[in-house]
Amino acid sequence: MPLTTTSHRIxxxxxxxxxxxxxxxxxxxVTSPPYPMIEMWDTLFETQNAKIGTHLKQAHGFKAFEAMHxxxxxxxxxxxxxxxxxxxxxxxxxxxxxxxxxSFTLYPNKVxxxxxxxxxxxxxxxxxxxxxxxxxxxxxxxxxxxxxGAYVTLEHEHILIVRKGALRTFPSAEAKANRRESAYFWxxxxxxxxxxxxxxKGTRQNxxxxxxxxxxxxxxxxxxxxxINMFSVKGDTVLDPFCGLGTTLAAAAASGRSSIGFELTxxxxxxxxxxxxxxxxxxxxxxTRRIDAHLEFIAQRLxxxxxxxxxxxxxxxxxxxxxxxxxxxxxxxxxxxxxxDTVRVQYACPPEQPAFADHFEHPADGPPKVNKPQxxxxxxPAQSRQMQLHFDx
Ligand SMILES: C[S@@+](CC[C@H](N)C(=O)[O-])C[C@H]1O[C@@H](n2cnc3c(N)ncnc32)[C@H](O)[C@@H]1O
Numbered sequence: 001m002p003l004t005t006t007s008h009r010i011x012x013x014x015x016x017x018x019x020x021x022x023x024x025x026x027x028x029x030v031t032s033p034p035y036p037m038i039e040m041w042d043t044l045f046e047t048q049n050a051k052i053g054t055h056l057k058q059a060h061g062f063k064a065f066e067a068m069h070x071x072x073x074x075x076x077x078x079x080x081x082x083x084x085x086x087x088x089x090x091x092x093x094x095x096x097x098x099x100x101x102x103s104f105t106l107y108p109n110k111v112x113x114x115x116x117x118x119x120x121x122x123x124x125x126x127x128x129x130x131x132x133x134x135x136x137x138x139x140x141x142x143x144x145x146x147x148x149g150a151y152v153t154l155e156h157e158h159i160l161i162v163r164k165g166a167l168r169t170f171p172s173a174e175a176k177a178n179r180r181e182s183a184y185f186w187x188x189x190x191x192x193x194x195x196x197x198x199x200x201k202g203t204r205q206n207x208x209x210x211x212x213x214x215x216x217x218x219x220x221x222x223x224x225x226x227x228i229n230m231f232s233v234k235g236d237t238v239l240d241p242f243c244g245l246g247t248t249l250a251a252a253a254a255s256g257r258s259s260i261g262f263e264l265t266x267x268x269x270x271x272x273x274x275x276x277x278x279x280x281x282x283x284x285x286x287x288t289r290r291i292d293a294h295l296e297f298i299a300q301r302l303x304x305x306x307x308x309x310x311x312x313x314x315x316x317x318x319x320x321x322x323x324x325x326x327x328x329x330x331x332x333x334x335x336x337x338x339x340x341d342t343v344r345v346q347y348a349c350p351p352e353q354p355a356f357a358d359h360f361e362h363p364a365d366g367p368p369k370v371n372k373p374q375x376x377x378x379x380x381p382a383q384s385r386q387m388q389l390h391f392d393x
Pocket of ligand 1: 265
């Protein structure tokens with residue numbers, strides 16, 4: 001059964017109690033919590049535990065650090081409960097540096113959270129370093145060129161990846177077929193599964209103004225989109241317990257996954273909901289960009305006489321491996337509010353005729369060839385506009 005609908009629910013509640021979510025309901029969690037010991041989150045933590053303010057005033061940095069993490073710990077426990085066996089949790093977290101009473105210290109948020117996750121029974125998997133370069137001239141800390149009082153600049157964050165139990169299985173024929181449809185391209189695998197992400201950009205312009213994204217400490221759309229496509233299949237439910245502007249919910253909708261978000265403050269409610277108003281336009285543009293990038297990749301590979309041996313059935317274009325033969329990125333057809341807190345998104349089915357079949361020749365005795373239309377030479381990616389027409393129908 002091809003994917004037809006997903007649902008996206010936002011609850012303005014404290015995620016340390018997620019009773020609205022059943023045990024094992026979630027296949028993937030993608031989140032970024034407020035970062036302990038980063039000043040922008042002091043007030044949020046202090047309003048939940050007044051002792052944190054006292055610790056900070058008394059320059060008891062590690063007491064404050066521990067008390068802040070003690071507020072996040074119950075959320076990780078709830079995440080373990082709601083994840084299905086084999087479910088994955090991805091946590092974007094940065095360490096903090098801070099000077100209290102003249103003493104400069106690193107507060108290792110990554111280590112503290114990972115320890116808690118392991119104590120809860122999660123199985124740690126290889127992690128990603130998200131390199132966030134800054135060219136700011138004041139990025140270096142400490143005593144400048146005078147040893148030994150200068151400090152290494154923190155220009156990266158971590159994406160912790162942990163699993164609840166053993167590898168997930170897909171026993172039924174239907175589950176196997178859905179998994180094959182949820183595949184990503186070979187060249188995307190090569191980029192996404194690198195342990196250092198240097199290339200994260202592509203925040204959607206219309207998601208929210210840049211200032212608002214900075215104030216809310218939102219992560220880039222592409223970060224959530226990749227993780228969702230890497231670690232879940234279509235129709236799964238993705239959870240974000242610290243959902244902020246709802247970037248994870250948007251990325252889940254664009255990927256054909258359902259989502260549930262928890263958020264303490266109502267400040268971003270209008271922004272979270274508004275992103276679904278024009279989802280058909282922006283989600284399908286993301287899909288078009290992925291298809292364009294694949295067509296460009298294939299055109300280059302064929303031009304270099306490198307092997308391209310397989311064909312994708314729904315699109316009719318060449319792919320590198322057999323695992324990509326059924327890959328289909330479901331276009332968004334419509335979205336509507338179902339209740340006050342839930343939006344339902346509908347998807348188009350795979351086309352009956354492969355959308356790009358006419359653009360490639362598949363000679364029996366050699367590699368596929370790109371069919372250039374007669375007359376004006378066109379770049380291969382332009383062919384994906386044809387796909388856009390399909391989305392619009
Ligand atoms: C780093 S931001 C998340 C940003 C989000 N990834 C995005 O792209 O917009 C953390 C969010 O968690 C919320 N928050 C903090 N503690 C919470 C809790 N216990 N339950 C629910 N939300 C919480 C904060 O209000 C804040 O919006």
